[in-house]
Amino acid sequence: EQATEDIRRSMDSMEEKSAQLHIANREAMESNRLKSQFLANISHEVRTPLNAILGYTKTLQKDIEDTQHRLYIDTIEQSTNSLLAIIGDILDFSKIEAGKLSLENNHFNLKALIDDVYQILSINLLTKEKQIDLVPEFSSDTPEWFVGDSTRVRQILTNLIGNAIKFTHQGAVRTKVSLLSSHQQDVTLSFQIIDTGIGIPEQKIHRLFKPFSQVDTSTTRQFGGTGLGLVITKKLVEQMHGKIEVSSAPDIGSTFRFTINLKNSNKNAQSKVPLDF
Ligand code: ADP
Numbered sequence: 001e002q003a004t005e006d007i008r009r010s011m012d013s014m015e016e017k018s019a020q021l022h023i024a025n026r027e028a029m030e031s032n033r034l035k036s037q038f039l040a041n042i043s044h045e046v047r048t049p050l051n052a053i054l055g056y057t058k059t060l061q062k063d064i065e066d067t068q069h070r071l072y073i074d075t076i077e078q079s080t081n082s083l084l085a086i087i088g089d090i091l092d093f094s095k096i097e098a099g100k101l102s103l104e105n106n107h108f109n110l111k112a113l114i115d116d117v118y119q120i121l122s123i124n125l126l127t128k129e130k131q132i133d134l135v136p137e138f139s140s141d142t143p144e145w146f147v148g149d150s151t152r153v154r155q156i157l158t159n160l161i162g163n164a165i166k167f168t169h170q171g172a173v174r175t176k177v178s179l180l181s182s183h184q185q186d187v188t189l190s191f192q193i194i195d196t197g198i199g200i201p202e203q204k205i206h207r208l209f210k211p212f213s214q215v216d217t218s219t220t221r222q223f224g225g226t227g228l229g230l231v232i233t234k235k236l237v238e239q240m241h242g243k244i245e246v247s248s249a250p251d252i253g254s255t256f257r258f259t260i261n262l263k264n265s266n267k268n269a270q271s272k273v274p275l276d277f
Contacts, residue, residue, distance in 0.1 A: 171196025
């Protein structure tokens with residue numbers, strides 16, 4: 001009799017605990033949703049004045065002759081761009097958390113896009129006086145025109161190539177692009193971004209794609225960054241039905257490999273038609 005009563009009591013208490021847990025879980029989810037919403041709102045609000053600062057800075061830049069003043073105004077421009085990049089990362093991260101990151105479709109030339117990313121990032125080499133060879137390699141069987149979200153493809157490449165340049169003192173940063181498979185309109189591309197930089201210790205590799213993780217917190221101040229770049233990159237790659245992985249050796253360098261699915265653009269065919277006809 002007593003034993004049955006004990007079992008009943010402990011079952012009641014288990015049920016009560018499970019109900020409490022359920023409520024706590026719902027509250028945690030709701031507070032997570034509010035946090036994502038708050039981050040998204042704040043990022044949005046901060047972007048508007050930053051864009052105004054950037055716009056007027058560019059207007060002022062045109063009329064400045066004094067070299068010292070030019071330096072000041074260029075620094076304002078660079079800092080505003082850095083802030084916009086951070087805000088952009090936070091906004092993307094909150095969209096990912098809320099499951100609201102969606103892709104667009106447009107026609108684009110991948111080779112031109114990669115050349116452009118290299119061109120823009122090579123400015124960092126000049127300002128930081130680094131000697132790194134930047135080598136994009138496009139295998140000859142890879143088509144040039146695709147349909148996909150070119151802004152997000154650009155973001156993936158900018159993050160990975162930007163990191164490769166950031167963490168490399170000398171040597172080279174290569175990007176190898178090749179065709180992995182193609183089936184009717186669907187194309188799978190493979191990318192490798194290979195650097196000869198500081199590398200990542202093996203025990204820290206698993207943390208790379210987790211939010212806010214920077215391998216060495218003492219390098220945070222040295223190199224800057226939010227620790228969100230790779231999280232966003234991984235999510236974007238997965239949205240494009242791909243995978244990302246990394247292999248690295250300290251003081252030798254790192255290789256980030258990823259695949260993405262894109263659609264073949266009919267501009268491939270068009271570009272083979274002679275222009276005169
Ligand atoms: P952050 O914006 O802070 O650089 P990321 O998510 O892009 O954030 O990268 C997280 C961390 O991973 C970096 O702070 C760095 O410690 C490490 N990391 C990323 N790419 C490389 C690389 N190519 N070489 C060495 N370390 C890297």
